[in-house]
Amino acid sequence: MTDPRRLIPRTDTVLADPRFSQALLRLGHDRVKAVVNEAQRLAREGTIAPGEVAEAALASLPADGPRRVLNATGVILHTNLGRARLSRAAVEAVATAAGNTDIELDLATGRRGRRGRAAMAALAAAVPAAQAVHVVNNNAAALVLAATALAAGREIIISRGELVEIGDGFRLPELLTSTGARLREVGTTNRTTADDYAAAIGPDTGFVLKVHPSNYRIEGFTRTPGVGELAALCARQDVPLVADAGSGLLRPEPLLPDEPDAATWLARGADLVTASGDKLLGGPQCGLLLGRADLVERLRRHPLARALRVDKLTLAALEATLGTTGTPTSAALHADPAGLRLRAETLADRLTRAGVAAQAVASAATVGGGGAPGVTLPSAAVAVDVTLAEPLRLAEPPVLARVERGRCLLDLRAVAAEDDEDLYNAVVTACK
Incomplete structure (x- = not known):
């Protein structure tokens, strides 16, 4: 009797299959060969039939890079989806920067220039209050x-009510103490006064840290000094005030009156403000440092700054x-509820005529990304059968919806109008 293992196709025979041509270009010969060898091993063990080697290898090939996903959750800055969508201008800039650029070259002189000077100039122009x-x-x-740079081996004074967890189990206290700084906690979870800070400031103080609770709210019997009050105290004690604004607003946003912005905090006396670039600013992932010239320069010249610098694509x-x-984030934040309702009704009507049970319903969207906790934005959604949630995630493009009260809701607040056709096709396909 012939050993069935003799029927296992040779590696070069499998790799010659035209179905592997794109994978070989994308992944390289060695990676594809390793996948084929694993399928051959399964065939030798009898887990799969010899004739299934090619198909098993094809199914096991790594997927093509990041996949475009339609965000129909109603969460504008969805962390699991990469937070802010870049503007068309930003995408084009990244494509240009993918080649050789003048990132550290002064073309006029032919000499080395300051890294990312154009981006730094744009940021400085956006926040004139920052030196x-x-x-x-x-x-x-x-x-x-x-x-x-400012507190290694010294103390950082912070309110107990601001010792936040920033996501994926990372906690601010552990992040700060990993630098060699010590935390001096003041006040209580719900109430901290300026006197609490004043009593803690001493010769060992590196700086006072004010953290905006961007991903939670404490309500009821609460009190905490504002940036202006803390800045006046720190100025009298000659201690820097570092303020973490978190969610990335550079200027006030009328729709989010309780969300701090860098310009206002600097105007009220903060010495250094930090913020995220991929949240409400609507840009790439990065951390912004704005404030006093001497402090920023001290941080910029610190050896650690080299390890934390951003690449040319981010700049x-x-x-x-x-x-x-405008950015997609701004467009989603300021979307007209009436316009969203009209889009939802149009999409639901088309789906109904295509044989899909769909209904336009009112919805409530959120900012997300650790910003504006508790704030809801009126929105509109298309409600379809809850069983469609999974096939929609597996559609092309994938659609991430929100399951709520036994329905699958396709909230349109974070879906660009030009993507409605793709959303329609994904739902129709998911129903087949």
Whole structure:
């Protein structure tokens, strides 16, 4: 009897299959060969039939990079989806920056120039209240750099009500103490006064840290001094006030009156403000440092700044974001509820005529991304059968919806109008 293992196709025979041509170009010969060898091993063990080697290998090939996903959750800045969508201008800037650029070259003189000077100039122009600016790879990095440069071996004074967890199990206290700084907690969870800070400030104080609770709210019997009050106290004690604004607003946003912005906090006396670039600013992931020239320069020249610097793609996207008149984040935030309702009704009507049970319903969207906790934005959604949630995630493009009260809701607040056709096709396909 012939050993069935003799029927297992040779590696070069499988790799010659035209179905592997794109994978070989995309992944390279060695990676594809390793996948084929694993399928052959399964065939030798009898887990799959010899004739199934090619199909098993094809099914096991790594997927193509990041996939475009339609965000129909109603969460504008969805962390699991990469937070802010870049503007068209930012995307084009990234494409240009993918080649050789003048990131550290002064073309006029032919000599080395300051890295990312155009992006820094755009950021400085966007926040005139800042004497100087710097950019690192995220807001946590901005705080780490500040703690390392200003408070290593010293104390950071912070309210107990601001010892936040920033996501994925990372906690601000652990982040700060990893730099060699010590935390001096003051006040209580719900109430901290300026006197609490004043009593703690001493010769060992590196700086006072004010953290905006961007991903939670404490209500009821609460009190905490504002930035202006703390800034006056710190000025009298000659201690820097570092303020973490978090969610990335550079200027006041009328729709989010309780969300702090860098310009206002600097005007009220904060010495250094940190914020995220990929949240309400609507740009790439990065951490913004804005404030006193001497402090920013001290951070910029610290050895750790080299490890935390951003790449040319981020700088290009940030510059373009700051120079554009609008971003997808801003468009979603300011979307007209009546317009959203009309889109939902149109989409629901088309789906109904295609044989899909669909209904336009009122919805409530949120900012997300650790910003504006408790704030809801009136929106509109298309309600379809709850069983469609999974096939929609597996559609092309994938659609992430919100399951609520036994329905699958396709909230349109974070879906661009030009994507409605793709959303329609994904739902129709998911029903087949």
